[in-house]
Amino acid sequence: MATSVPVRQGLLRISAGTTSCEAPQRRSDLKLPKRHRKCKTCGEVFRYESKNVKRCQSCRQATATKPRCYLPSLIEEQKGTCPLCCKPLPETISADIHVDHRWPKIFGGTDDFENLQAVHIRCNRRKNASIALEGYKVVKDILHAVVDVSRVSIKGTRNDCSIILNGNSRESICQIWVKKGKVYLNVFDENKKETRTRINSFDEIRAFAEEIRSTTQRYLADKQ
Structure with missing residues (x-):
């Protein structure tokens, strides 16, 4: 008959007629080396450069979109x-390197190799913000x-730019979202429900x- 003896590491199970016991595996035995994790797709252990990377390079390349394959x-x-x-770009391919369209898709650019370039993620985001400025000009013309229109301004965060009233982030008129050469417009209804539409x-x-x-006009009415 098996008996259980409580110890700090857990329970040791000792079977009758045996002299050996098997202790639970310690957490330290399960720890991976620093900056290593298991790939969510294949389970292989790999070294990651960015915390956002969840899959190994082989799995990422296998499912990469066409522009990313050219990296x-x-x-x-x-x-x-x-x-x-x-x-200089990072020595190893990681999520910190983006594939940018020299001539953006919103202006008729293509996914051809000649129209692509490898850039830092921060550089790509700055370029996307500058693209959104063109949409900002159209919104000001509408308003x-x-x-x-001096009360209308643009506030950018990463890949999306909010066009706001009176410099107040809570008074967002619309949003222009740029990602992978595609541009989306977010507008809001009276309940502030967001509707996203891709624009060409x-x-x-x-x-x-x-x-x-x-x-x-709703924001202006609330001020009165």
Whole structure:
């Protein structure tokens, strides 16, 4: 008959007629080396460069989108340098390197190799913010008859830029979201419910002029 003896590490099970016992595996035995983790897809242990990376390089490349597949060739052609800041790229391919479209898709750019470049993630985000400025100009033109456009400003966070009223982040008129060369417009209804639509040109923002004006007028009415 098996008996259990409580100890600090857990319970040791001792079977009758045996002289050996098996202790539970310690947590230290299960720990991986620093900056290593198991791939969520294949289970292999790999070294990660960024905390956001959950899969090994082989699994990421196997499911990579077309532009991402060009990354090794792009880095080699650029001699390991980011063309936007002229500084070296990381030595190993990681999530810190983005594939950027030289001529953005919103302006008719393609996924062809000649239109792609490997850049730092921070450089890509700065470029996306500058692209959103074109949409900001269209929104100001829409609001020209509703409010003094000097009260309308743009606030950028990573890949999305919010167009706000009176410098107040809670008074978001709409949002322009740029990712992987694609541009999305977020507008809000009277309950502040968000609707996201992909746009192929900034002129398409004018199709949402009524929603943009209505949102702005609600903010103005709340101030009265």
